[in-house]
Amino acid sequence: MKGKALVKNRFFVGLFLLVVFLVVNSLILIKKENFNDLQFVDKIGLKGFLTFGKTSKDITKLPFPLSQSLVNSNLFHKFRFKSFKQYSKKDLTYDLSFDDKYCEEMVSDRELSISRDKLLPVDFEILQRNIYSNTFYKKLLEEAVHKHKSKIPIKKQWLRFGGSSVWLHDLQVHYMVSRLIFSPSGVPNKGIFSFLYVQIFDENWNELFQTLKVPEIVRIKQEGYTNDGFNDDVLLKTKLSSQNLQFPMILPIQFEYVLDSPYWGPEDPRIVKRNNPIFGFEEPVIVFNMKGIKLPNRVMYIYTPYSHDIKPLVKKDHSYASTEKNWTPFFSNQYLNADGKGTSKLNFLYSLKPLEVLTCDIDTAICEFVQKVEKDNINHFGSLRGGTQLESLPLNDILPENLRIKFPLGRQVYVGFARTHLNRCGCGESMYRPNLFLLIEDIDEGTGKSFFKIGEVSDFLDFDVQLPPWPKPELDDNGKLIETKLSVCDDKYRSVLIPNSIAYWDINSIKYKGINYPRDQFKQLSESVDSIDDVEFDDYLGVTLSAADSDVRIVHVKGLLNYIMNEPTLFDKKDVVQYDFLLKLSTDFNERCSEMASKEYCVAYGKANPPIISEEEKKKQEEEKQKQKDEKEKEEKEQKEKEQKEKDEKEQKEKEQKEKEQKEKEEKEKAKQEGSKDQGKEGHDESKGQSKDDSKDQVKEESKDKPENKDNQDSNHKNNPEN
Known part of the structure; x- marks a missing residue:
């Protein structure tokens, strides 16, 4: 019995020493600056898990x-x-x-x-597996595919952009969240659904396809009222655990939707990081906008992936605008905890022009303006x-x-x-x-x-x-x-x-x-x-x-x-x-x-x-250009003909006017001449009458003088013998 016990004890001692040896060697390797020879789960997952909750001095x-x-x-x-x-x-x-x-x-x-820009693509096959591994997402996508019956390749129906990233010191990775769109037409601004896609990258900005052990915050709540009087679950206790996450991954955010209209699901993600005010480790905080059926407006949401907590952000004492989006998040040192390491307040630039600033409580999602401009239209935002x-x-x-x-x-x-x-x-x-x-x-x-x-x-x-x-x-x-x-x-x-x-x-x-x-x-x-x-x-x-x-x-x-x-x-x-x-x-x-x-x-x-013009488009444009040219020439010709016609009509009118004036002038001249002739005739007749009268008078005078003349003639004849 003693021999068996000794063997058993030696076995457990050896096993214990082996475990200690492996742990010590792992820790030694982790502390080395070059981690290239380690598997990723050791390089980052183990080290990150050992250090989260602790801030390196x-x-x-x-x-x-x-x-x-x-x-x-x-x-x-x-x-x-x-x-x-x-x-x-x-x-x-x-x-x-x-x-x-x-x-x-x-x-x-x-x-x-x-630097030159570097593209950060996605692996479509991995993306497909991730999206269809979620029961909720699989169901709504199958419904959408059946309804829209797109003819373009399935790969062209998925688009991804809007990648927002932070560097997590604890895990030594770039943690990026992007907007993933399903659009049967292939057009980004005509998407049916949006999802949030998370990838991790190393310091060379190469994507990592690995499992990470990360913190998990468990919040125990019960139904009640908050300090501000809002009907909401009341937080009773917060516990820290851990979870294994496989990257890349789709964030498990469910949303309302109606297949007959577009733009459902979370859009335009932005990410910041904070030191958790309770446990001290680095924690990503994601904000995005989303529309729903119950809420009449598109509003902003806040989501903490380590606790899977999601809430719509509410502007205290102010109504929602028709569309709430483009809030710019940032942390202010003004709201740091007493130890200066963590905060539960997140600020937002609500508007840049005019400049307006909100501060929001991450736990309650209640926001208050700390700088507000009074404006007539709450939907007005500058360029x-x-x-x-x-x-x-x-x-x-x-x-x-x-x-x-x-x-x-x-x-x-x-x-x-x-x-x-x-x-x-x-x-x-x-x-x-x-x-x-x-x-x-x-x-x-x-x-x-x-x-x-x-x-x-x-x-x-x-x-x-x-x-x-x-x-x-x-x-x-x-x-x-x-x-x-x-x-x-x-x-x-x-x-x-x-x-x-x-x-x-x-x-x-x-x-x-x-x-x-x-x-x-x-x-x-x-x-x-x-x-x-x-x-x-x-x-x-x-x-x-x-x-x-x-x-x-x-x-x-x-x-x-x-x-x-x-x-x-x-x-x-x-x-x-x-x-x-x-x-x-x-x-x-x-x-x-x-x-x-x-x-x-x-x-x-x-x-x-x-713009680049295709041959067909160029031909159409040339035809259109020729058509416009022909129409222009036709218009110019018609205009010239019109102008010539107006000119001819004008000249004709002027000619007729001149002829009329000439005729009137001639008639006047003729009338004048005829008037002068008549006047001359009358004068001639008068002159003629006067001559006759003068002749008569002369005859009469001569008649009176004839006898005297005869006597004189006779006298002269008598007195002149030659006669």
Whole structure:
């Protein structure tokens, strides 16, 4: 018996030692910086599970979000753009009206280093398996396929874009959520259903197909009323467990739908991360918009994947707009817990133009405005709209105190990429492009009230991305998809590049007096730095983008932190807003200038990318052109004939008028001549009568004189013998 017991004990001791040996060796391997020889579930799953719920004090030893091979590569090139600061003049008054000339005073030429964009595709076969493994999704898709009977390939009916990502230090992965659309027509803006698709990527931005062990928060609730009087489940207890998740995956979010209308399910996801205020580990928080049957409007929702908790966000004391979307999430240090590590409050830029800010409780989903503009139309939103989440500058515990940028007391600066939507501005039916902007929060230390303003906003940024055209599926007589060549500025479609997230932002190294100091030497460096003005940060930021609502891509930006450090207005105490009336002096001139510059970009882009015309379309256009030419020539001919006719008629009338006038003149002359003749005849007759009378008188006179003459003659004859 003793021998058997000894053997048994030795067996268990050996087994115990073997387990200890394996655990110790695993831990040793995990602590190594190079994890290439480990399986992913060990490399990330085990390490992540061992560390979640604990915050590492030495952040400098955590892996950098971007691999050193990418950092050290010739991946980056210079990228120039324009940016517009706040308008700040001494004579700034309430009634100051905008003038284009102010833009010249506010504009700055900026330069950053950016990488080439990298596409982040999906594996269609895995996607299909994931979507049909969910009973609810399988049922509604089968119904939709049966109803719509699409003739295009099934692969063309699935579209994925809007990828929003965060870097999870605990798990050492980029956690990305995208919008997945089922559209029988193949057109992105005519989708029937939307789903949320989650992928994970390593520091090289290669997708990982593995299982992760992640936290699971179990909330025990009972029906009741919240502190605000809302009828809702009351949280009794929160427990921490773990769960194994296979990536990629479809988030299990059920939704209402009606097959006869489109756009059901979660849309436009945005993601932020927080330290869980109870357990301390990093936790992704996802927000999206969704319409339903019970709620009359499309509203915003908040979802925490570690607890599977989903709620619609409610604006306290304010009605829903007809469509609630484009809320820009960000965390403010103002709402951090006493230990400074976690928060239960999430802020939103509700509107950028005009600037309005909400703060929402993550647990209750109740939101209150902390900055609100009174407007007649609650559905009014300007052309500058939400894009990525906002991120604070990466000046966290990784940097010693004396290496952090010093803003005025109570000031926080956030960075984000919005987007401007312009219609018919020179490129296609409409154009969407990102705009870099800075949001400034000034907190009144006495009242705790926050005042927000846009500190700077750029013109259109395209990150040198070669955009794909916006296609419209066309089928031939056999139901086969026709591949057509399109321009990114086709008149029928949109030209779209939308920013989705700031995937990460961190400092890789610091240059001081010509020497580069890596992350693990920051503390050593801080002891020798006299002035932060002599420090140059080697920081990297990743921005995810979607082009033509058909893909997801990543672009890396280098040097943004240095760019911000060189903006003097951010450090000017006189620029701090601590009263409501000062906000009226913080005009939106920079946003107006940005929109003007964006329109100039749009026109130039449209000229550089004219629509592509097919031979058939070209023939139609030529025929139409010839038709228009013929019609024009016909109109010109008719016009000439009309003009000639009018001219002839005019000349004829003039001729007739002249003839009439000539005739009248001749008649007058004739009449005049005849009148003169008659007058002459009468005068002749009178003269003749007078002559007769004179003759008669003469005869009479002669008759009287004849005897006397006869006597004289006789006398003369008598007296002259010759006679």
